[in-house]
Amino acid sequence: MSDRSTPRAWVTWALLAAVAVLAVLPLATGAGEGMEEPFSGADGQAESLVGELNPDYEPWMAPLVELPSGEVESGLFALQAAIGAGVVGYALGVARTRSRPGDRAAPGPGAPSAGPEASDAPGGPRDR
Numbered sequence: 001m002s003d004r005s006t007p008r009a010w011v012t013w014a015l016l017a018a019v020a021v022l023a024v025l026p027l028a029t030g031a032g033e034g035m036e037e038p039f040s041g042a043d044g045q046a047e048s049l050v051g052e053l054n055p056d057y058e059p060w061m062a063p064l065v066e067l068p069s070g071e072v073e074s075g076l077f078a079l080q081a082a083i084g085a086g087v088v089g090y091a092l093g094v095a096r097t098r099s100r101p102g103d104r105a106a107p108g109p110g111a112p113s114a115g116p117e118a119s120d121a122p123g124g125p126r127d128r
Contacts, residue, residue, distance in 0.1 A: 025031075032038025050057055067073045 026039075037044070067076075
């Protein structure tokens with residue numbers, strides 16, 4: 001009987017290699033060369049585009065806290081992503097553990113069962 005539910009080790013390494021290629025590819029190909037901020041976020045790009053399209057536009061709200069630098073903002077974003085990944089990973093682990101077959105099924109061989117045969121009640125195995 002083959003167990004198809006567990007991935008082979010080469011699949012894990014192939015996925016890690018694919019992630020590494022996707023992370024390095026934009027840097028290696030020179031994506032964003034000639035741009036002032038090549039890897040700026042979508043918020044900054046949208047703000048500059050709105051400023052170009054409608055110079056009289058005034059934002060509805062202002063930021064609650066002005067962060068001292070972009071590095072602090074990036075660090076907080078990374079922290080938020082790590083916390084979110086931890087929550088999702090925990091939820092997936094709990095869901096996987098709950099859905100495992102056999103965890104709450106009949107006990108395995110050699111384990112006492114909860115049925116009447118295991119008790120000292122009349123008709124149990126000791127009376128036979």
